[in-house]
Amino acid sequence: MARKQGVKRKPARLAPTRSPAHTPAHELTVSREELLVGGSDREFRALIHDALAFTSRLEAVRDGYAKMIGVTGIQYTMLVCISVLGASQSVTVKAVAEHLKLSGPFVTVEVGKLVSMGLVEKAGDPSDRRKVSLSLTDEARARLAELAPTQRQVNDVHFGTLTKSDFLALRRMMGELVESTDNALALLNYLSTGAD
Amino acid sequence: MARKQGVKRKPARLAPTRSPAHTPAHELTVSREELLVGGSDREFRALIHDALAFTSRLEAVRDGYAKMIGVTGIQYTMLVCISVLGASQSVTVKAVAEHLKLSGPFVTVEVGKLVSMGLVEKAGDPSDRRKVSLSLTDEARARLAELAPTQRQVNDVHFGTLTKSDFLALRRMMGELVESTDNALALLNYLSTGAD
DNA sequence: TTATAATAGCTAAGTTACACAGCTAGCTTG
DNA sequence: CAAGCTAGCTGTGTAACTTAGCTATTATAA
Numbered sequence: 001m002a003r004k005q006g007v008k009r010k011p012a013r014l015a016p017t018r019s020p021a022h023t024p025a026h027e028l029t030v031s032r033e034e035l036l037v038g039g040s041d042r043e044f045r046a047l048i049h050d051a052l053a054f055t056s057r058l059e060a061v062r063d064g065y066a067k068m069i070g071v072t073g074i075q076y077t078m079l080v081c082i083s084v085l086g087a088s089q090s091v092t093v094k095a096v097a098e099h100l101k102l103s104g105p106f107v108t109v110e111v112g113k114l115v116s117m118g119l120v121e122k123a124g125d126p127s128d129r130r131k132v133s134l135s136l137t138d139e140a141r142a143r144l145a146e147l148a149p150t151q152r153q154v155n156d157v158h159f160g161t162l163t164k165s166d167f168l169a170l171r172r173m174m175g176e177l178v179e180s181t182d183n184a185l186a187l188l189n190y191l192s193t194g195a196d
Numbered sequence: 197m198a199r200k201q202g203v204k205r206k207p208a209r210l211a212p213t214r215s216p217a218h219t220p221a222h223e224l225t226v227s228r229e230e231l232l233v234g235g236s237d238r239e240f241r242a243l244i245h246d247a248l249a250f251t252s253r254l255e256a257v258r259d260g261y262a263k264m265i266g267v268t269g270i271q272y273t274m275l276v277c278i279s280v281l282g283a284s285q286s287v288t289v290k291a292v293a294e295h296l297k298l299s300g301p302f303v304t305v306e307v308g309k310l311v312s313m314g315l316v317e318k319a320g321d322p323s324d325r326r327k328v329s330l331s332l333t334d335e336a337r338a339r340l341a342e343l344a345p346t347q348r349q350v351n352d353v354h355f356g357t358l359t360k361s362d363f364l365a366l367r368r369m370m371g372e373l374v375e376s377t378d379n380a381l382a383l384l385n386y387l388s389t390g391a392d
Numbered sequence: 393t394t395a396t397a398a399t400a401g402c403t404a405a406g407t408t409a410c411a412c413a414g415c416t417a418g419c420t421t422g
Numbered sequence: 423c424a425a426g427c428t429a430g431c432t433g434t435g436t437a438a439c440t441t442a443g444c445t446a447t448t449a450t451a452a
Contacts, residue, residue, distance in 0.1 A: 026279075027344035030351040034360040043367055044351070048254070050370035055251035056297070057377040058244065064384045074438060083222075093401060101252070103440060108402055110438090130400040130447045148223035150387050155226040155240070158380035161372040164230040169362070170369055171239055174246035176357040181253040184354035188260045191346045270409065289430060299411055304431055306409090326418050326429045 061154060068150070069143040071119070075110055079119065079144060082134050090125065091134045119143070257350060264346070265339040267315070270298075271306055275315065275340060278330050286321065287330045315339070 028041045037043040059073065066076035081099055085091045097107045111134060114120040119140035125131035136144075162170065224237045233239040255269065262272035277295055281287045293303045307330060310316040315336035321327035332340075358366065 027341055029344060029347040030355065031348045032352050032356065034358060035351070035355055035363055044355075044363075047363070047367045047370055050367075050374045051251060052254060053297075053374050054370055054377060055247055057374070057381060058248060060381060061384055064381070064388055068388050072437060094399085102438090104401065105403080105441085106439060108400095112402090128400085128448070132401075145223055148225060150384065151225040152227045153387065154380050154384045155231070156228045157383050158376055159226065159228065159231055159240075159373070161376055162230060162369065166365070166369055167231055167240075167243075169365055171243045171246075173358065173362055173366055174243055174250055177355070178246045178249050178253070180354055180357055181250065184350050185253060185256060185260070187353050188257055188346065188350045191349065192260055192264050268408070290428090298409095300430065301412080301432080302410060304429095308431090324419070324429085328430075 061158070065147055065151065068147060071114070071117070075114055078107070078110055078114065079136065079140055082120065083136055083141070083144065086135055090131075092125075092131050093134070096134065114140075257354070261343055261347065265343060267310070267313070268306075271310055274303065274306055274310065275332065275336055278316065279332055279337070279340065282331055286327075288321075288327050289330070292330065310336075 026041075028036070030036065030041050030044050035041070035044045062076060063073040066073045069076065071079065077100060078096060081096050082091050085095055085099060089095070093104060093107050093111065096102070096111070097104045100107075111120055111122075115122055119137055121135050121137055123133045123135065125133050159167075222237075224232070226232065226237050226240050231237070231240050258272060259269040262269045265272065267275065273296060274292060277292050278287050281291055281295060285291070289300055289303050289307065292298070292307070293300045296303075307316055307318075311318055315333055317331050317333055318328045319331065321329050355363075
């Protein structure tokens with residue numbers, strides 16, 4: 001308030017710190033007994049931390065693949081999404097947006113870039129002319145295909161510690177976690193608006 | 197080039213699509229037998245998909261907490277980081293950057309905002325005056341603390357499907373996965389520059 | 393049949409979360 | 423004390439989003 005910045009170029013020397021007296025009494029961030037170890041949520045916090053670190057790296061890997069074929073991370077994701085959805089249905093902008101939980105306009109813009117790069121084709125839907133039907137070009141399919149050997153090597157290293165039963169358990173847990181995630185989000189929304 | 201935009205308002209009608217003839221022959225993205233089910237990487241892809249969805253939601257939850265105490269997601273993360281690291285050491289900008297794998301300048305800027313919000317204090321380090329020592333203000337600690345009841349409820353729902361042994365297994369796997377992640381990233385980097 | 397909603401997509405204009413290059417202040421060492 | 427290192431800062435750029443609001447088309451109700 002009283003302090004203006006920009007007046008003096010060199011910042012005032014900071015006062016020396018007092019020693020950190022820290023009462024480490026974090027409050028618990030979970031209460032289910034299954035998730036506490038020795039009454040502490042330390043392991044749980046560590047799990048969250050690791051999970052975040054893990055997928056941040058997962059995204060880094062994805063960005064690497066993306067770069068290899070000359071697109072950005074989200075564009076790569078959209079290419080794969082169009083490829084997957086396209087196997088069973090006509091792919092609209094809206095379908096991509098919903099599947100990736102992105103806004104329609106954002107998909108429009110990024111798909112537009114992919115079109116001008118020659119990686120995606122837009123076709124009108126004869127039955128509903130508001131819709132556009134998205135598909136990969138042969139070029140896009142080729143680029144995706146040439147990534148596969150790299151992906152195999154990288155994934156084999158990345159997931160090299162998992163046993164078969166680890167894999168199956170992880171697969172199951174992730175599925176369950178994703179499902180309960182919407183409930184958690186809804187609860188948070190309720191708590192942060194209704195209550196508080 | 198030849199095409200100007202803005203000249204015609206209505207875009208040319210798109211040609212109707214050909215039906216999607218899709219050869220679904222995706223190439224495998226893993227080769228370790230432990231990660232294949234019936235010779236297919238479908239389950240593996242689904243796992244990756246779920247993992248990404250899971251942490252995207254985890255981040256949404258985090259953003260929700262952040263909003264409740266009036267900061268952005270990354271600022272909330274930095275507050276928690278300063279709190280955790282501060283319990284055992286003097287926290288520098290660099291320490292936060294390394295722990296969260298962010299660039300130093302980014303931490304500088306965001307911490308600066310937290311300082312002007314009155315949530316973080318910067319103090320000079322008497323033993324090395326290049327360093328600044330970061331700590332939470334009482335206000336910040338109070339805001340974090342008032343979040344805990346919400347977090348407990350949300351996390352109990354979010355992770356309500358995990359049994360104790362699930363939790364422990366997940367914790368172990370995540371730890372392993374995070375470790376091998378650096379190797380995977382290094383391999384990818386090698387493959388995408390050295391080779392290819 | 394005409395209003396009138398909906399719906400699909402698009403354009404424009406932000407915002408947030410980052411990174412990198414390059415700078416200065418302070419430390420260290422020959 | 424000059425060279426070189428390190429911590430932090432400033433400035434600038436980019437990727438990844440969002441919301442508001444528009445148009446074209448389709449569905450619906452009066």
